[in-house]
Amino acid sequence: MVNQNNISRREFLKRAGAAGIAAAGLAACDSQGRAASGVPAPEGEMTYRTNPKTGDKVSILGFGMMRLPSVGGRSAREGNEGIDQEMVNEMVDYAMAHGVNYFDTSPAYCQGQSERATGIALSRHSRDSYYIATKLSNFAPSTWTREASLAMYHNSMKELQVDYIDYLLLHGIGMAAPGKGMEEYEARYLDNGILDFLLEERKAGRIRNLGFSYHGDIEVFDRLLAEYDKYQWDFVQIQLNYLDWKYAKQINPRNTNAEYLYNELAKRNIPAVIMEPLLGGRLSNVPDRVVAQLKERSPETSVASWAFRFAGSFPGVLTVLSGMTRMEHLQDNLHTYSPLHPLSDEEFAFLQHTATLMMQFDTIPCNDCKYCMPCPYGIDIPAILLHYNKCLNEGNIALDAGDENYRKARRAYLVGYDRSVPKLRQADHCTGCDQCSPHCPQGIDIPQELHRIDAYVEQLKQNTL
Amino acid sequence: MLRKIRLILATLFFISVTLLFLDFTGTLHAWLGWMAKIQFLPALLALNVGVVAFLILLTLVCGRVYCSVICPLGVFQDIVAWLGKKQRKNRYSYSPAKSALRYGFLVLFLVALVAGIGSVAALLAPYSSYGRIANNLFAPLWQWSNNLLAYFAERADSYAFYETEVWLKSLPTFIIAVLTFVVLAVLAWRNGRTYCNTVCPVGTVLGFLARYSWFKPVIDTDKCVNCNLCARNCKAACIDIPNHRIDYSRCVACMDCIDKCHKGAIAYKHAPKAAPLPVQKTGQGVSPEHVDNARRSFLTATAMVATAATLSAQEKKVDGGLAVIEDKKIPKRATPIIPPGAVSLRRFAQHCTACQLCVSVCPNGVLRPSTDLLRMMQPEMSYERGYCRPECAKCAEVCPTDAIHLTSLAEKSAMQIGHAVWVKANCINLTDKQPCDNCARHCPTAAIQMVPSVAGDPASMKIPAVNTERCIGCGACENLCPARPFSAIYVEGYEMHREI
Numbered sequence: 001m002v003n004q005n006n007i008s009r010r011e012f013l014k015r016a017g018a019a020g021i022a023a024a025g026l027a028a029c030d031s032q033g034r035a036a037s038g039v040p041a042p043e044g045e046m047t048y049r050t051n052p053k054t055g056d057k058v059s060i061l062g063f064g065m066m067r068l069p070s071v072g073g074r075s076a077r078e079g080n081e082g083i084d085q086e087m088v089n090e091m092v093d094y095a096m097a098h099g100v101n102y103f104d105t106s107p108a109y110c111q112g113q114s115e116r117a118t119g120i121a122l123s124r125h126s127r128d129s130y131y132i133a134t135k136l137s138n139f140a141p142s143t144w145t146r147e148a149s150l151a152m153y154h155n156s157m158k159e160l161q162v163d164y165i166d167y168l169l170l171h172g173i174g175m176a177a178p179g180k181g182m183e184e185y186e187a188r189y190l191d192n193g194i195l196d197f198l199l200e201e202r203k204a205g206r207i208r209n210l211g212f213s214y215h216g217d218i219e220v221f222d223r224l225l226a227e228y229d230k231y232q233w234d235f236v237q238i239q240l241n242y243l244d245w246k247y248a249k250q251i252n253p254r255n256t257n258a259e260y261l262y263n264e265l266a267k268r269n270i271p272a273v274i275m276e277p278l279l280g281g282r283l284s285n286v287p288d289r290v291v292a293q294l295k296e297r298s299p300e301t302s303v304a305s306w307a308f309r310f311a312g313s314f315p316g317v318l319t320v321l322s323g324m325t326r327m328e329h330l331q332d333n334l335h336t337y338s339p340l341h342p343l344s345d346e347e348f349a350f351l352q353h354t355a356t357l358m359m360q361f362d363t364i365p366c367n368d369c370k371y372c373m374p375c376p377y378g379i380d381i382p383a384i385l386l387h388y389n390k391c392l393n394e395g396n397i398a399l400d401a402g403d404e405n406y407r408k409a410r411r412a413y414l415v416g417y418d419r420s421v422p423k424l425r426q427a428d429h430c431t432g433c434d435q436c437s438p439h440c441p442q443g444i445d446i447p448q449e450l451h452r453i454d455a456y457v458e459q460l461k462q463n464t465l
Numbered sequence: 466m467l468r469k470i471r472l473i474l475a476t477l478f479f480i481s482v483t484l485l486f487l488d489f490t491g492t493l494h495a496w497l498g499w500m501a502k503i504q505f506l507p508a509l510l511a512l513n514v515g516v517v518a519f520l521i522l523l524t525l526v527c528g529r530v531y532c533s534v535i536c537p538l539g540v541f542q543d544i545v546a547w548l549g550k551k552q553r554k555n556r557y558s559y560s561p562a563k564s565a566l567r568y569g570f571l572v573l574f575l576v577a578l579v580a581g582i583g584s585v586a587a588l589l590a591p592y593s594s595y596g597r598i599a600n601n602l603f604a605p606l607w608q609w610s611n612n613l614l615a616y617f618a619e620r621a622d623s624y625a626f627y628e629t630e631v632w633l634k635s636l637p638t639f640i641i642a643v644l645t646f647v648v649l650a651v652l653a654w655r656n657g658r659t660y661c662n663t664v665c666p667v668g669t670v671l672g673f674l675a676r677y678s679w680f681k682p683v684i685d686t687d688k689c690v691n692c693n694l695c696a697r698n699c700k701a702a703c704i705d706i707p708n709h710r711i712d713y714s715r716c717v718a719c720m721d722c723i724d725k726c727h728k729g730a731i732a733y734k735h736a737p738k739a740a741p742l743p744v745q746k747t748g749q750g751v752s753p754e755h756v757d758n759a760r761r762s763f764l765t766a767t768a769m770v771a772t773a774a775t776l777s778a779q780e781k782k783v784d785g786g787l788a789v790i791e792d793k794k795i796p797k798r799a800t801p802i803i804p805p806g807a808v809s810l811r812r813f814a815q816h817c818t819a820c821q822l823c824v825s826v827c828p829n830g831v832l833r834p835s836t837d838l839l840r841m842m843q844p845e846m847s848y849e850r851g852y853c854r855p856e857c858a859k860c861a862e863v864c865p866t867d868a869i870h871l872t873s874l875a876e877k878s879a880m881q882i883g884h885a886v887w888v889k890a891n892c893i894n895l896t897d898k899q900p901c902d903n904c905a906r907h908c909p910t911a912a913i914q915m916v917p918s919v920a921g922d923p924a925s926m927k928i929p930a931v932n933t934e935r936c937i938g939c940g941a942c943e944n945l946c947p948a949r950p951f952s953a954i955y956v957e958g959y960e961m962h963r964e965i
Contacts, residue, residue, distance in 0.1 A: 066784075107783075108782060108783045108784050109783070109784060110783075110784075110785065111783050111784070111785050111786045112783040137782070139782035140782040143782075369784065370784045370785040370786075371784045373784060373785050373786055373787065374785070374786040374787050374788045375787075375788060376788055376897075376899075377788065377947045378787065378788045378789070378790040380787060408624075411624045412624050415624045415627040416624065418627065418628065419619055419627075419628070424790050425787070425790070428903075428907065428945055429903070429945060429947065430903070431893065431899065431900075431901035431902075431903050431947045432900065432901060432902060432903070432906070433893075433897075433899040433900055433901060434900075435899070439782070439784075451906070461854065461856060462854075462855060462856040463856060
């Protein structure tokens with residue numbers, strides 16, 4: 001179910017009869033002008049942005065290596081299946097053939113397997129044909145020591161099979177338990193001298209660009225930008241999409257609107273790398289009413305393409321990362337960005353209106369990044385939250401037993417719940433230990449949400465709503 | 466004609482009763498539940514005077530039609546025998562009654578019943594035997610078929626079918642069911658109603674009554690040409706052609722003989738005078754096999770041993786993945802837990818026929834046949850798969866003997882069937898130093914509160930405190946406790962239930 005978000009966002013493509021990889025690359029029409037395939041071939045060349053410091057021509061579509069496919073066909077972050085390396089190679093080759101040259105990974109992704117898979121796929125190409133971004137993901141307190149952090153950094157180079165890194169990020173600045181953001185930043189990068197080390201590495205050329213990715217505590221973001229003169233950040237990775245542009249704070253008071261983040265970077269002329277342009281699939285799996293609105297304007301493009309055009313339209317954006325699990329995701333994104341048609345002012349306003357509409361649905365802002373996982377007690381947190389969102393989007397959350405569709409909604413919720421989440425991994429087994437919440441980039445109070453969902457399920461089961 | 470009516474009714478009863486055991490959703494019981502309640506032994510144990518009187522009257526008027534129509538085990542044997550007859554026609558022959566065996570089993574059965582040794586009674590009782598077979602052998606097939614449909618429904622985004630868990634509830638009971646099935650099938654295939662006329666206590670009692678029944682098949686000696694065709698088609702082996710006698714205590718009124726006779730020499734009518742059957746010492750001596758030995762060999766219950774994969778501390782924080790969940794193991798309970806409405810262990814043992822109907826419908830995986838020697842196959846509760854949910858009283862709804870008797874859900878949730886016991890050594894608040902209040906949060910009667918583990922220090926880790934006065938023993942705490950394989954809180958049963 002978790003992956004359904006990713007899959008269903010391109011459902012329309014599949015339904016239209018995606019004939020496979022080959023069809024996409026070829027002309028999509030036969031001699032009579034009938035479409036041979038629903039997968040639109042890119043009309044032109046990939047759009048590139050220039051890194052003002054290095055002059056790198058970076059493709060506007062960046063390949064996020066966080067949701068790589070597993071041998072079971074799902075995202076490798078689910079279950080305990082290994083990464084489907086052949087599929088990764090195939091997708092990387094296809095992306096590069098169509099102009100993608102930015103690949104973003106981390107030692108933490110895909111249960112720690114992403115860097116190796118990325119290294120294997122990219123080492124088959126010449127080193128100057130791609131830019132590699134990875135992170136110093138020293139989240140666990142056990143990795144805060146200088147030795148452990150250095151080991152992680154050196155291990156990244158080994159796994160990626162490179163002797164220099166194009167883009168290195170301090171990973172998830174500000175992401176910690178409430179009020180702990182600054183403390184953790186200092187423990188992870190300052191107290192152990194790691195930031196100084198990284199600056200040296202940049203000087204030595206083993207890091208070509210140094211930046212950071214940010215979630216959560218805005219004070220840390222502001223501090224790092226205030227210290228721009230000292231550190232000369234080459235780029236910053238932020239979460240930006242049409243929902244977070246003005247509503248990030250409203251979704252969660254701990255977060256900051258993307259509008260502020262982007263403008264702070266633009267002021268200083270720092271290139272922005274965009275993550276979560278699709279909010280982990282939430283902006284492709286939208287309420288039916290929103291789908292209708294988007295399709296009415298542009299029936300032949302995917303729901304997701306709107307979100308990608310939004311993120312790419314800002315001139316200060318260097319690249320937009322997309323965690324692509326399936327070839328169809330890649331093809332659709334290539335179509336959107338080859339070339340990018342920036343949003344008109346009118347379209348921009350329309351998406352803002354759409355965001356307002358979506359805010360009226362009370363979905364939980366989980367984007368399935370799985371940073372909270374694995375839960376030590378075996379709960380499948382994202383699957384539970386996403387099932388709730390799915391039912392909400394489909395109108396299957398009953399408010400009252402007297403509701404017209406109560407019986408249908410009840411059945412859909414309970415039967416779907418057992419299908420999406422094994423019984424032992426459901427919300428009723430949450431102990432409330434709260435080891436998960438500090439890892440959530442969206443700042444969701446996970447135990448509280450799980451207990452709320454559990455209480456709702458209890459009401460459904462007991463018929464006492 | 467009479468035979469056709471018998472066949473139609475028998476088919477209806479058989480399919481309906483079987484469906485009762487297969488339907489895990491419990492919806493059919495609203496319409497067909499009465500079919501289980503008119504079974505002789507359940508009605509007798511439920512002290513259902515009306516039904517028992519009706520069945521006695523029915524037998525006194527029509528003979529043992531109960532055995533041919535209402536009893537699912539009887540019809541099951543007929544089906545096997547019918548298949549056997551396809552292989553070789555005219556396969557039966559007359560044999561004298563094995564009265565010593567019949568009454569011996571009846572006495573054994575009655576003694577077991579009175580002494581409250583439910584396991585022996587359940588082994589002999591026909592309805593229980595059929596329930597066991599249906600629940601252990603037919604239900605899994607039904608559920609797997611359902612799961613197949615659910616698999617497709619899921620892919621078609623339909624909620625019409627949902628998956629159900631198929632699990633082995635008790636190995637000894639399963640093996641007994643298989644043995645019962647095999648023994649009965651072999652007996653029925655070879656000799657028709659051997660079980661009904663040698664072992665079955667209900668058959669013996671009804672047979673005794675049937676001797677005096679008003680209507681019965683009668684041989685007209687004037688028309689009879691001694692062709693023996695009727696005797697060779699009598700599955701009860703009760704037609705003695707040389708003497709032109711029928712042993713009415715064994716005749717199950719199937720009407721097969723009436724149809725078979727070319728001369729119309731047998732009629733179903735009132736016989737003015739039933740001459741006593743002379744005791745004969747002929748016959749081939751069909752040795753009645755039976756299932757008694759089966760039980761003793763399976764006293765050792767086997768617990769499923771889970772793969773004990775322990776969580777290793779993670780060196781670095783990576784995203785994704787699912788922690789391994791160890792299966793829960795059944796804790797050692799000093800007193801078994803039986804469902805609310807059972808009143809007491811003693812009353813329950815005396816009233817339950819171990820038909821497995823409640824086990825079939827329990828939607829929470831709580832009920833399973835006991836492996837205890839004395840209560841073998843009678844249901845008991847355990848909470849490692851689920852707990853006794855407040856909105857459910859399915860077991861009481863379906864119980865044909867009223868061994869589980871509830872009038873309302875309110876009565877159920879006010880019934881103390883046991884109480885929770887905290888096991889300090891397992892509680893994650895102390896072992897993992899992780900705050901957890903899952904037991905307290907899910908307790909439906911608010912019998913659990915979290916108190917500081919160090920007296921007088923409110924900042925210390927909280928541990929659950931059970932107020933046994935409020936605890937009803939539903940097992941929510943035990944089932945939802947994160948400690949594995951043994952929960953840090955488990956339920957001890959009560960010998961005698963108590964209403965709050």
